[in-house]
Amino acid sequence: MPIHTKKHCYLTLVIISVASLAIFWPALGHNFLINWDDNQYVVGNPIVHGLTLENIKGAFATKFVGNYAPIHVISYMLDYEIWGLRASGFIFINILLHASNGILFYLALRRLFGEKVWVFLASLIFLLHPVQVESVVWVSQRKNLLAMFFFLIGFYLYISYKEKGGKPNKWLYLSSLLSFTLALLSKSVAVVLPAVLLLFEICFQEKDNIRRILLDKIPFIVLAVIFGLLAIKSQSVQVQGGGITSYHGGNPYATFLTMLPVLIRYVTMIIWPANLSAFYDPPIKTHIDSEVAWAAFLIGLLCMMGVMVYRRRRHLFFWFALFFVGLLPVSQVVPLVTLMNDRYLYFPMLGAAAFLSAAAIRDATWPELLHSKKYIPVSVFCILVIGACAATTLHRIPVWRNSYTLWGDAVKKSPNVAATHDCFGEGLLEQGQIDEAIRELEIALKLEPNLPPEKLSVGMRIAAANTHNNLGAGYGLKGMTDEAIEQFTLAIQMNPSFDRAYFNLGNALMHKGLIDQALKSFKMAVHLNPRNPTFQRNLKLTREISMEQKK
Numbered sequence: 001m002p003i004h005t006k007k008h009c010y011l012t013l014v015i016i017s018v019a020s021l022a023i024f025w026p027a028l029g030h031n032f033l034i035n036w037d038d039n040q041y042v043v044g045n046p047i048v049h050g051l052t053l054e055n056i057k058g059a060f061a062t063k064f065v066g067n068y069a070p071i072h073v074i075s076y077m078l079d080y081e082i083w084g085l086r087a088s089g090f091i092f093i094n095i096l097l098h099a100s101n102g103i104l105f106y107l108a109l110r111r112l113f114g115e116k117v118w119v120f121l122a123s124l125i126f127l128l129h130p131v132q133v134e135s136v137v138w139v140s141q142r143k144n145l146l147a148m149f150f151f152l153i154g155f156y157l158y159i160s161y162k163e164k165g166g167k168p169n170k171w172l173y174l175s176s177l178l179s180f181t182l183a184l185l186s187k188s189v190a191v192v193l194p195a196v197l198l199l200f201e202i203c204f205q206e207k208d209n210i211r212r213i214l215l216d217k218i219p220f221i222v223l224a225v226i227f228g229l230l231a232i233k234s235q236s237v238q239v240q241g242g243g244i245t246s247y248h249g250g251n252p253y254a255t256f257l258t259m260l261p262v263l264i265r266y267v268t269m270i271i272w273p274a275n276l277s278a279f280y281d282p283p284i285k286t287h288i289d290s291e292v293a294w295a296a297f298l299i300g301l302l303c304m305m306g307v308m309v310y311r312r313r314r315h316l317f318f319w320f321a322l323f324f325v326g327l328l329p330v331s332q333v334v335p336l337v338t339l340m341n342d343r344y345l346y347f348p349m350l351g352a353a354a355f356l357s358a359a360a361i362r363d364a365t366w367p368e369l370l371h372s373k374k375y376i377p378v379s380v381f382c383i384l385v386i387g388a389c390a391a392t393t394l395h396r397i398p399v400w401r402n403s404y405t406l407w408g409d410a411v412k413k414s415p416n417v418a419a420t421h422d423c424f425g426e427g428l429l430e431q432g433q434i435d436e437a438i439r440e441l442e443i444a445l446k447l448e449p450n451l452p453p454e455k456l457s458v459g460m461r462i463a464a465a466n467t468h469n470n471l472g473a474g475y476g477l478k479g480m481t482d483e484a485i486e487q488f489t490l491a492i493q494m495n496p497s498f499d500r501a502y503f504n505l506g507n508a509l510m511h512k513g514l515i516d517q518a519l520k521s522f523k524m525a526v527h528l529n530p531r532n533p534t535f536q537r538n539l540k541l542t543r544e545i546s547m548e549q550k551k
Contacts, residue, residue, distance in 0.1 A: 009104040020099035022126045027137040028088045031402040035426040039141035048076035064232045071185040072143040090139045097145040098136045102127035106151035117364045122357035128389040130273045130396045134342040138399045147187035154179035169309030188231035203318035245337045249284045257285035260527040270352045277413045280340045322351030418447035422467045441471040465495035484508045497527035
């Protein structure tokens with residue numbers, strides 16, 4: 001590589017790193033989102049409170065919030081050793097991982113296409129696009145960043161293996177396979193890598209017979225199937241935080257119709273990322289209406305575009321197809337509780353950023369951009385796109401500061417959804433705004449189905465239990481102990497495995513002087529979550545008080 005080319009590469013890497021760090025730096029002032037997985041993963045999870053052999057074994061032996069992702073959990077142990085429980089430290093590592101992913105993406109593009117202007121633009125779009133904020137500044141989405149990190153390393157190593165002729169470079173192949181394994185141990189979304197590698201063969205390699213194309217993908221496919229099945233099993237237990245549910249609308253057909261407008265909305269969010277939210281509530285479609293028909297028409301146009309791109313610019317088609325391949329794990333083929341999220345676009349953004357950049361400015365090189373007047377519009381376009389992404393992301397980051405700001409924003413955008421009012425109520429409790437919190441939680445209960453527990457789905461029961469528990473906490477802070485006990489009891493009826501509700505009920509009963517009943521509640525809380533030191537401490541204290549009373 002010529003010296004000037006090396007210098008240009010290093011300068012580009014510095015720009016990419018600095019841009020990412022500068023844009024996301026304000027997030028270092030954020031807090032843990034206690035009511036949005038951060039408590040289960042980090043704050044209230046003793047397994048991550050120290051890098052020990054026992055904790056590492058626990059990471060590999062335990063599912064957290066329905067996910068089997070031991071590498072994700074171990075990364076928090078390292079954070080804890082460095083930062084303790086300072087949220088800024090955890091977020092800083094997230095930002096570094098995201099910047100590293102941008103660098104890896106740039107290096108992969110550069111290896112495939114050389115020093116093209118669009119390669120730099122695609123890397124910055126991937127890094128600075130506002131839909132990435134959720135994955136970067138939310139501590140619990142470390143798994144997304146880690147999975148992408150190892151995914152890109154695996155992809156880069158595979159490219160190197162194919163370029164250097166296969167058999168003599170078996171270590172590149174084995175290293176790619178190891179990286180893929182680490183990606184799967186971070187988050188199951190990485191299962192798409194075998195499909196990406198097949199696409200790469202079709203779009204970048206010389207035509208070959210299907211046997212040769214598939215042969216070295218078999219180990220990747222086997223790993224993807226194993227971890228895919230493991231993810232389905234772990235996510236199926238909703239009472240443990242699993243995300244798999246029954247089909248939306250009651251059957252696969254209704255779910256399919258529902259996802260057609262969602263797909264178009266994802267495409268729109270890439271081009272015009274307005275009204276981003278922590279919670280989306282797309283309407284369930286049980287029949288073909290005008291929105292579904294229009295979405296189907298647009299998807300048809302996208303398919304036609306894909307065919308045209310494949311015939312004319314096969315390399316460009318790779319990125320076009322990668323966007324949709326990245327969406328496969330969250331396309332509701334296996335139905336998930338949430339129909340859409342910003343974080344679901346983290347992997348598809350690789351394809352979107354590369355496709356849009358390459359399609360818009362084609363093969364302009366840096367010398368052409370710097371010395372030819374005809375490329376002035378290209379320069380202006382790049383500046384406008386990067387500036388728009390950066391400005392929108394800077395505006396979006398403060399929304400994720402804490403539970404209060406995040407769910408206050410979500411309530412405005414989804415005012416008729418119980419979950420947003422419930423989470424906002426919990427955020428208000430954290431802020432000490434008790435009356436406002438109670439009001440939001442009561443709204444949440446009114447919006448939830450008013451049915452007996454046995455007639456509600458598992459997901460509905462869990463959601464209702466959480467609202468009753470939060471409302472009980474609000475009543476307790478107001479000194480309304482009897483009302484608090486009633487709410488905690490309702491929470492337990494809705495979700496008999498709700499450890500926090502038993503714990504809160506125990507505290508309320510202690511406040512009433514009902515020691516024996518409190519002891520039973522604390523015992524249940526510890527039985528359901530034996531690793532929680534606060535549960536253990538209250539149980540021990542209550543036992544001592546009970547023994548003193550009986551003397």
